Amino acid sequence: MTSKTILNDSHRALGARMVDFGGWDMPLNYGSQIEEHHQVRRDAGMFDVSHMTVVDLRGERVREFLRRLLANSVDKLKKKGKAIYSCMLDEQGGVVDDLIVYYMDDGWYRLVVNAGTRDKDLAWIGRHAAAFDVDVVERAELAIIAVQGPAARERVLGLVDAADRDVLAGLGRFAAINVRSAHGADLFVARTGYTGEDGFEVVLEQGGAVALWDALLAAGVKPAGLGARDTLRLEAGLALYGQDMDESVTPYEVALGWTVSLDEGRDFIGRERLERQQSDGDARQLIGVVMDEKGVLRHGQRVLSDAGEGEILSGTFSPTLGKAIAFARIPAGDAGQVRVDIRGREVPVRTVKFPFVRDGQAQPGVLD
Amino acid sequence: MSEIPGDLKFLKSHEWARVEGDGRVTVGISDHAQGLLGDLVYVDLPSVGDRVEAGTGAAVVESVKAASDVYSPVTGTVVAVNSDLADKPETINEDAFGEGWIFAVEIEDSEQLNELLDPDDYAALLDDAD
Numbered sequence: 001m002t003s004k005t006i007l008n009d010s011h012r013a014l015g016a017r018m019v020d021f022g023g024w025d026m027p028l029n030y031g032s033q034i035e036e037h038h039q040v041r042r043d044a045g046m047f048d049v050s051h052m053t054v055v056d057l058r059g060e061r062v063r064e065f066l067r068r069l070l071a072n073s074v075d076k077l078k079k080k081g082k083a084i085y086s087c088m089l090d091e092q093g094g095v096v097d098d099l100i101v102y103y104m105d106d107g108w109y110r111l112v113v114n115a116g117t118r119d120k121d122l123a124w125i126g127r128h129a130a131a132f133d134v135d136v137v138e139r140a141e142l143a144i145i146a147v148q149g150p151a152a153r154e155r156v157l158g159l160v161d162a163a164d165r166d167v168l169a170g171l172g173r174f175a176a177i178n179v180r181s182a183h184g185a186d187l188f189v190a191r192t193g194y195t196g197e198d199g200f201e202v203v204l205e206q207g208g209a210v211a212l213w214d215a216l217l218a219a220g221v222k223p224a225g226l227g228a229r230d231t232l233r234l235e236a237g238l239a240l241y242g243q244d245m246d247e248s249v250t251p252y253e254v255a256l257g258w259t260v261s262l263d264e265g266r267d268f269i270g271r272e273r274l275e276r277q278q279s280d281g282d283a284r285q286l287i288g289v290v291m292d293e294k295g296v297l298r299h300g301q302r303v304l305s306d307a308g309e310g311e312i313l314s315g316t317f318s319p320t321l322g323k324a325i326a327f328a329r330i331p332a333g334d335a336g337q338v339r340v341d342i343r344g345r346e347v348p349v350r351t352v353k354f355p356f357v358r359d360g361q362a363q364p365g366v367l368d
Numbered sequence: 369m370s371e372i373p374g375d376l377k378f379l380k381s382h383e384w385a386r387v388e389g390d391g392r393v394t395v396g397i398s399d400h401a402q403g404l405l406g407d408l409v410y411v412d413l414p415s416v417g418d419r420v421e422a423g424t425g426a427a428v429v430e431s432v433k434a435a436s437d438v439y440s441p442v443t444g445t446v447v448a449v450n451s452d453l454a455d456k457p458e459t460i461n462e463d464a465f466g467e468g469w470i471f472a473v474e475i476e477d478s479e480q481l482n483e484l485l486d487p488d489d490y491a492a493l494l495d496d497a498d
Contacts, residue, residue: 227432295412296410316432343412
């Protein structure tokens with residue numbers, strides 16, 4: 001059965017082309033995916049991401065539990081409201097999901113996890129939480145609207161109760177705060193996102209979601225669909241669960257080694273495998289590639305490199321760059337000259353550092 | 369939805385064919401198809417002189433999200449390609465039945481044209497799909 005977010009009727013009223021996304025009826029675009037992409041890069045756009053799941057973890061030993069559950073260390077979270085990005089691994093070091101964890105208070109942490117992995121995540125978290133007496137509560141009654149782009153924060157600030165405006169304006173990156181909307185709704189506002197632009201992700205009770213969406217529309221924030229979200233996040237060098245990673249890869253194999261904290265004395269799930277991979281040096285690598293020839297790189301295309309054969313993970317046409325970009329996974333070693341098999345033709349691509357685009361600009365080396 | 373021109377014939381897979389009278393058939397994708405695909409960013413054209421078979425892939429149109437084969441409605445030899453699409457693939461989004469044509473084939477067997485859908489049949493097919 002297909003699930004709908006509280007904003008489903010709003011999407012349809014705006015003429016959205018709806019698609020099934022992991023069991024959710026979601027907007028792909030509202031006309032032109034490319035225009036929505038540029039709108040976010042140049043001004044401000046909003047995404048209904050209510051299909052993602054908020055999970056609240058409560059208990060005296062919740063910090064101890066998260067030190068075990070996550071590859072990144074919640075010990076880094078010193079101030080209430082601060083967040084970190086982390087992978088949650090299985091015993092073999094495979095990625096069960098990637099998520100953001102917020103430190104709410106000593107007995108309460110909040111996770112935001114992917115839509116398609118909801119059931120699996122809840123089962124996994126629940127299984128391991130029992131030993132720590134941690135309560136796992138899915139907050140299915142919450143909606144999430146991501147407002148992204150250079151003008152995003154300013155537009156949201158205008159919709160917040162005047163008394164809360166200054167404190168929200170001062171919110172640092174990767175942190176969250178509770179404020180009130182001008183309508184009186186309670187908002188959990190995080191300065192996070194998935195587009196490479198500045199902005200907020202606003203979590204609120206479903207009952208207030210349509211009013212906030214409409215207020216954002218009136219403030220000039222245009223709706224953007226999953227299509228634009230995908231091209232924006234790939235330009236920003238951000239990996240997608242299910243496309244770039246799953247249980248068959250470790251964080252090192254999806255270029256997320258920076259999120260792994262091999263801090264002393266912390267026995268997190270999957271650690272042993274990661275340490276072995278580090279000492280053996282056999283982890284496959286994720287590389288960023290750009291194609292200068294016309295065409296589009298696609299998931300599943302065969303990649304040929306000096307290090308051996310691999311495949312395209314996320315691949316798309318980049319609206320900002322006007323060229324095809326992709327992540328590819330290849331064996332360990334020097335990649336050399338990389339080619340991609342496109343319908344039987346070996347097309348050369350350039351290996352580049354990612355993000356491909358930052359602050360709306362092509363990064364050095366990406367455009368040649 | 370846009371009007372479906374009355375002088376075209378169609379494949380179920382949303383290609384259109386215009387019989388030009390000199391034994392040539394011009395081929396494109398329907399307005400409905402371009403709408404489904406979304407913003408087109410690349411067209412992989414056949415080469416003039418290629419032999420194409422009815423019902424098999426002759427070109428590829430790529431939107432941001434997906435690549436789709438364009439089937440030739442008839443068997444024959446490619447005699448022209450719309451090379452303007454190399455720089456402006458979005459022409460198909462803007463004018464699928466006109467400037468957005470993709471290639472032209474010199475037809476071998478005009479009997480094949482009888483197997484294509486006429487505009488009313490194609491319109492009915494789209495209605496059923498809704």
